[in-house]
Each structure stands twice: as structure tokens, then as C-alpha cells.
Amino acid sequence: MYLVKFGGSVLTNKETIKSQKGKKIFYRDRTARLLSELGPIGEEFILVHGAGSFGHPLAKKYKLKDGYKKESQIPIVAKVHEDVRALNLSIIRAMGEIGIPAASLPPSSLVEFSKGFLKELNTRPFRHHLEMGVVPVTFGDVVPDTSRKFGICSGDDLMMHLAKEFKPRIAIFVTKVDGIYTGDPKAGPSEFIPEINENTIRLIQDSKDDVPDVTGRMKRKAKMMLSIAKGGVDCVVLNGLERNRLRKAIEGRKVKLTIGRGKK
Ligand code: IPE
Numbered sequence: 001m002y003l004v005k006f007g008g009s010v011l012t013n014k015e016t017i018k019s020q021k022g023k024k025i026f027y028r029d030r031t032a033r034l035l036s037e038l039g040p041i042g043e044e045f046i047l048v049h050g051a052g053s054f055g056h057p058l059a060k061k062y063k064l065k066d067g068y069k070k071e072s073q074i075p076i077v078a079k080v081h082e083d084v085r086a087l088n089l090s091i092i093r094a095m096g097e098i099g100i101p102a103a104s105l106p107p108s109s110l111v112e113f114s115k116g117f118l119k120e121l122n123t124r125p126f127r128h129h130l131e132m133g134v135v136p137v138t139f140g141d142v143v144p145d146t147s148r149k150f151g152i153c154s155g156d157d158l159m160m161h162l163a164k165e166f167k168p169r170i171a172i173f174v175t176k177v178d179g180i181y182t183g184d185p186k187a188g189p190s191e192f193i194p195e196i197n198e199n200t201i202r203l204i205q206d207s208k209d210d211v212p213d214v215t216g217r218m219k220r221k222a223k224m225m226l227s228i229a230k231g232g233v234d235c236v237v238l239n240g241l242e243r244n245r246l247r248k249a250i251e252g253r254k255v256k257l258t259i260g261r262g263k264k
Helices: 028-041 056-061 071-097 124-132 155-166 213-230 245-250
Strands: 002-006 045-049 102-104 111-114 117-121 135-139 141-145 149-153 170-175 234-239 258-260
Touching: 002 028, 002 155, 002 245, 028 071, 028 245, 045 071, 045 155, 056 071, 071 102, 071 135, 071 141, 111 149, 117 155, 124 135, 124 155, 135 155, 155 170, 155 213, 170 213, 170 245, 213 234, 213 258, 234 245
Parallel strands: 002 045, 002 170, 045 135, 102 135, 111 141, 170 234
Antiparallel strands: 111 117, 141 149, 234 258
């Protein structure tokens, strides 16, 4: 089996373009194309997706990641639930349209956080659906936190835990960039890193937390790849905007990507 995460920036207008500010746009055609790259291979998989513009802006504005601070956050928690479920439903529908039977497994009912970290994930519904031949689909969500009332569970958190539990053949992160770079390729000179290991991870520059994916999140993503790889699972980051890269990676063919090799 394999695990795959569609990043929110691939599925939605996550990076706010001025004219789209405040709008939640789901890229239906792109998503359908990516889904069709998963379908025909005939191997079991679990799909995880991010929240993009359906989750991040409100979660950030009301600081939901730090947990409960004031009562005015509570309706926002409910609103973010509603929004990420709307995105999820669009994806489940798109899967149905191309003949992939899928079931939504919302983290808000399956995950428990404590102090901002994932403590428990009920994997039984995942196993159950896989056995039935139905693809489990889960996503970044607001989840219960035993010490802070609520927290934000990202699709990346789910990938880490699912990789540990299911030991897939490969864990694939579909993003808008070719893989991991030493810095932001848009901001200045930076090098592509084909393989993440203890040596190459040191080359990645630390950057401020609130800059978009390609910079701030790069090091975090790389650390997560190493951690998945340490658990024995090959882990790759690739560009979902390039047609057929995902399909080829699943088939084990050579494409441009960054890999963290699972320690066997
Ligand atoms: C974020 O999930 C969840 C919420 C903000 C509710 P992710 O962190 O996995 O989403 P993307 O992939 O960055 O958009």
C-alpha cells in the first residue's frame, strides 16, 4: 500500500492573491487530474489532504493552533470544521466521479491531541475501509485537545502517524514545488536536494515561521521526512503541478523529486 497527501496549496488558492483575498477556491480540474494519477494502479492507498484556503486563514486569524484562549474562538472552531469538510466533500465527490470508492474519516472524531500534539489516532476505521476496498480519506482539521480544548491537526501530522501504523511501501507528499530546496528558489540562489539525510538536512536554511510553504515549511517538512524514513518508510516530496509525476513515482519510475530513504 501507499500513503499520499495532497497539499492544500495544490488543491486550493492557499497563497492569497490579492484579487482572491478571502475567497475559498477549490481547483476541481487539477484535483481530478491528480486523482486519476492514483486510480488505475490497483494498489491500496490512504489519501490525506490539506486545508489550504479552506482552513488556514481563519485558523491563523483566531490563533486556533495554540488552543482555547477566549470564547469568541468557539464559533470559529465550528466554522473551520464546516469549511474543511466542504473541501473534503468536493474531493470525495471527485473520487466518486472517476470511479474510486472513498469514505471520509474526519480527524475531529478520530484524533485526540494533548498540549498541541497528536496523542491518539483511531486507525480501526482506516483498516475497516481498506478491507472493504474503499479508500479512506482524511484531512487537516480542528481536533479535540485534552489540555487546550482544541488544536490544529495537520495533514502532515496524520501522514506521520499513518506511516508509523501502516508501514506503507512509500509516503508521498504532493506539493507545488519539485521537492526540498536549501532555501526559497523564488527568493534567491538555492539548491535542489534530491535526497534528504542527516547531512543534507543541515544545508536547509532556517527561516521565519509565517512565510509561505516553500521557505519556512521546508525544514519542517524535511525533518518530518527523516522521521518517517527512520521508521523504515521511503518518503518523497514531488510537484503535483507537473503532469504524471505522481503516477510515475507510484509506479517506481524515475522522476524529479526529493526522497528520504526508509532505514531498512
Ligand atoms: C491544516 O492542514 C488544517 C487546518 C488549518 C484546519 P494542513 O497543514 O495539512 O494543510 P495544508 O496542506 O498546509 O494546506
